[in-house]
Amino acid sequence: MNRMSKPLYIQDNKSGKQAKAPVVISPDCPINLLGRDLMQLLQIELKGLPASLRTKGPEDVGLMTTAAPVQIKPKSDWRPRVRQYPLIADALAGIQPVIKQLLHAGVIRECPDSPCNTPIFPGRKADGTNWRMVQDLRQINEAVQSRTPLVPDPHTLLNTLRPENTFFTVIDLSNAFFYVPVHPDSQFWFAFTYAGKSYTYTILPQGYCDSPTIFTQAINSCLSNFDPPRGSQDDLPLPHQTVILHRCAAFTASFDN
Structure with missing residues (x-):
């Protein structure tokens, strides 16, 4: 029978660092598992992952290889072109490193010949220091043919959880829409201007009307053999009956991702 121990001192023999925390004692678990909480306390990092799986920055992304490049169909010959309104100096300076990171990651590119343009309006993140870029794509959404919405209902998803599952983890897919490429012939729709240059x-950008639907279809196809319940867009649930099974699954998912 599983039980929780009293707080124990646990030491990393390589670094000499110690942490005090309770552990789960389970006769059914064939190996010792070190949870993420203890790994953080002991400042232990996974070194065995291939370099290609590690991010190089907050804006770094990896494309979903099973997702076909998105092609956008217009409603008419109208190509919205809205001028960029003036931005305050703090916003211009704050968004500059974001633009550089997105360029380096291949998320954006220079696009001087696009017939479209829509304004961006940088906003501060919750930490009050860093900035995020938001683009007003409302007129683009009006100009293109939208798809039938296909986004999971959270209430329906919760009803698929089994009552015996008492341990849960939710994996949040960072920059989720960025996993899906846009076809080169359709990229011009999302042009914007920064510091006199067009990008x-x-x-798939945030704010495009079909991004949630397209991403949901792509992730469902990619995870067609994934046993746990389907997630809501960029959130993947991992429910299990015991803490041991749950930690094993979460540990495996961290490597699979």
Whole structure:
């Protein structure tokens, strides 16, 4: 029978660092598992992962290899072109490193010949220091043919959980829409202007009307053999009956991702 121990001192023999925390004692678990909580306390990092799986920055992304490049169909010959309104100096300076990171990651590219343009309006993140870029794509959404919405209902998803599952983890897919590429012939739709230059997205941007639907279809196809319940867009649930099974599954998922 599983039980929780009293707080124990646990030491990393390589670094000499110690942490005090309770552990789960389970006769059914064939190996010792070190949870993420203890790994953080002991400042232990996974070194065995291939370099290609590690991110190089907060805006770094990896494309979903099973997702076909998105092609956008217009309603008419109208190509919205809205001028960029003036931005305050703090916003211009704050968004500069974000633009550089997105360019380096291939998320955006220069696009001087696009017939479209829509304004961006940088906003501060919750930490009050860093900035995020938001693009007003409302007129683009009006100009293109939208798809039938296909986004999971959270209430329906919760009803698929089994009552015996008492341990849960939710994996949040960072920059989820950025996993899906946009076809080169359709990238011009998402052009914007920064510091006198025109850029556009090479992947699905936030604010595009079909991004949630397209991403949901792509992730469902990619995870067609994934046993746990389907998630809501970029959130994947991992429910289990025992803490041991749950930690094993979460540990495996961290490597699979």
